[in-house]
Amino acid sequence: MTSDLQAPASRDGNAAMRVASGIRDAIAHGDLAPGSRLRQEEIAERFGASRVPVREALKSLEAEGLVTLVPNAGAWVSRLTLAECEEVYQTRERLEPLLLAHSAPHLSEADLDRLEELAAAMSSTDDVGEFVRVDREFHMLSYSRAETLMLGDLVERLWNLTQPYRRAYTVLADADTRRIMHDEHHLMVVALREGDVEGAARTIEGHIRRTRRLLSRHPEVFTTSG
Amino acid sequence: MTSDLQAPASRDGNAAMRVASGIRDAIAHGDLAPGSRLRQEEIAERFGASRVPVREALKSLEAEGLVTLVPNAGAWVSRLTLAECEEVYQTRERLEPLLLAHSAPHLSEADLDRLEELAAAMSSTDDVGEFVRVDREFHMLSYSRAETLMLGDLVERLWNLTQPYRRAYTVLADADTRRIMHDEHHLMVVALREGDVEGAARTIEGHIRRTRRLLSRHPEVFTTSG
DNA sequence: TGGTCTTGGATTGGATCCAATCATGGAGTA
DNA sequence: TACTCCATGATTGGATCCAATCCAAGACCA
Structure with a gap:
């Protein structure tokens, strides 16, 4: 739990921005396929942040249309017909x-x-x-x-x-x-x-x-x- | 496992959505003029919520272009030239x-x-x-x-x-x-x-x-x- | 045996608390 | 007088904790 072992995530920009960019890139590069489920905790751990900035990032991505957000259910990478x-x-x-x-x-x-x-x-x-x-x-x-x-x-x-x-x-x-x-x-x-x-x-x-x-x-x- | 791939039907009613709609309407009706500062706590109290959903709402509105968000400074209603x-x-x-x-x-x-x-x-x-x-x-x-x-x-x-x-x-x-x-x-x-x-x-x-x-x-x- | 109900785990949504950052104003000095 | 520096308050950013919701598996009953 001591933060000395875990290098603090890069400090430029706020966390929500970093997370949003990261997910965007992952989708663009094909690491996250359309239809994939996005679990908040998983993403939070992957980016070394808590769930709060993750939720803000998902909100941004939803507004961009990249992510589909269903209340009380979760988030998915948008899939197009x-x-x-x-x-x-x-x-x-x-x-x-x-x-x-x-x-x-x-x-x-x-x-x-x-x-x-x-x-x-x-x-x-x-x-x-x-x-x-x-x-x-x-x-x-x-x-x-x-x-x-x-x-x-x-x-x-x-x-x-x-x-x-x-x-x-x-x-x-x-x-x-x-x-x-x-x-x-x-x-x-x-x-x-x-x-x-x-x-x-x-x-x-x-x-x-x-x-x-x-x-x-x-x-x-x-x-x-x- | 495959059940994660298709999102269920939407259900509305979370606080972030309400706050975002409220701010959108306030801007549209002229109650919030372009350039107005948006303080998170003020908004939270006005809508009877905490600051977390307010921050999510502001993220959405920023993605729509209605609100300008400056890290560590605050949020303003976007003003157009x-x-x-x-x-x-x-x-x-x-x-x-x-x-x-x-x-x-x-x-x-x-x-x-x-x-x-x-x-x-x-x-x-x-x-x-x-x-x-x-x-x-x-x-x-x-x-x-x-x-x-x-x-x-x-x-x-x-x-x-x-x-x-x-x-x-x-x-x-x-x-x-x-x-x-x-x-x-x-x-x-x-x-x-x-x-x-x-x-x-x-x-x-x-x-x-x-x-x-x-x-x-x-x-x-x-x-x-x- | 089939359908309904319930209960538990998993996940999201929200509130509170703490840390980081920025603006403001006043004291001190050349 | 004007400029710099620092302290303080206000505000945003993030983490943790708790509540609400959903899904699925298993119990119960006709």
């Missing part, structure tokens, strides 16, 4: 062009170089995990210069909601589809370099739309076999 | 046509009759408080038949964010502007009756866009004089 996932993509289709328009004018040359690097890395890798990771970095970087109150956070949350399924259906893309995705990424960088915000916005919209339609052809990703 | 308010309206401009498209096919005749009633009530009242209240009911009813995972809640949150400012700039609309707003409402009902989802979506988009432009002509609403 195909229809719900399509809804998230429809929403992204509307919001990300807007967010990109906010960010595009402030992207530096270095940002654009990095975007090109990431696009190239995506077309050369065969590892799905790596692809998904780089894909996320690519898009988030393209939005990173937007100075927004909530739109940026909102889009990131939408990505988080579908992250567990992204890997699953990325495997299913055939060579042609992958080629088209890479072309779209490249087109987007070109448009951004030319200062063609409208063109970049249209490209990202089409990109998300195409991904959504790919998704809807693979309902097997969402079968609740577990 | 003009630019941030315009961002919310830009976001609504993209999302509400989509949400309306989800809802429109499921609106009943009774719903449409009620919408017409509300539109008429808006054009006949001179009381600003009444107008704002009915306006919200009108739009929320038009979305109420959408069966969405998050889009419906998301739009409602966006409305909540700007609710404190809506009353302020509604006063500033001249007779012409009000007339146009009423026409738009009526046009929307007509399009919905005809089953013209696309037309209704365009109408609501134009309606929000017009409101946003009206808003940007009245920066004085956002001067931090208080």
Whole structure:
């Protein structure tokens, strides 16, 4: 019980924030699958905190939609149906062009170089995990210069909601589809370099739309076999 | 073991939920102005609870953007600048046509009759408080038949964010502007009756866009004089 | 034998207590 | 007079304890 043996958990930020980030990451990385039950005490012990900050963290995650909270019953990692996932993509289709328009004018040359690097890395890798990771970095970087109150956070949350399924259906893309995705990424960088915000916005919209339609052809990703 | 995977039906009634709703309503009704400090103990006493559920409620409200939480300092009702308010309206401009498209096919005749009633009530009242209240009911009813995972809640949150400012700039609309707003409402009902989802979506988009432009002509609403 | 009731354990929800942190104001000094 | 430093009170953050609720297994009875 003496705290000398147990190193006090890192002090930056408050505990609830740390716990929330930890759970978010665990979900994103696939360590916590959709449908998994989240027991407060278990989480508390895992993060070296008491249950109070855990409950606050779960409240935040519920508001983000990542966790489903049932009074007097418990918390589960949210599970999406195909229809719900399509809804998230429809929403992204509307919001990300807007967010990109906010960010595009402030992207530096270095940002654009990095975007090109990431696009190239995506077309050369065969590892799905790596692809998904780089894909996320690519898009988030393209939005990173937007100075927004909530739109940026909102889009990131939408990505988080579908992250567990992204890997699953990325495997299913055939060579042609992958080629088209890479072309779209490249087109987007070109448009951004030319200062063609409208063109970049249209490209990202089409990109998300195409991904959504790919998704809807693979309902097997969402079968609740577990 | 597998019984942990599916969440049982929800049951409402915990304190954190009540507190969150209470604060939300207080902000919406203007009892809590943007910038107001929220002291945990004060709130706890007001709702007859302890500080623990209050802290959970504040976490939720922070995730919604209604409350700004500063570690080790406290909580304040979020205050928007003009630019941030315009961002919310830009976001609504993209999302509400989509949400309306989800809802429109499921609106009943009774719903449409009620919408017409509300539109008429808006054009006949001179009381600003009444107008704002009915306006919200009108739009929320038009979305109420959408069966969405998050889009419906998301739009409602966006409305909540700007609710404190809506009353302020509604006063500033001249007779012409009000007339146009009423026409738009009526046009929307007509399009919905005809089953013209696309037309209704365009109408609501134009309606929000017009409101946003009206808003940007009245920066004085956002001067931090208080 | 089948259904209902009860009881125990497990888990969440809430209250109280203690620790950590921050703002405020006053004393002391150049 | 103005600036620094420190002490003190107020407020938030976290831990522990207790109450309420739910689920499941087994007892009881028709």
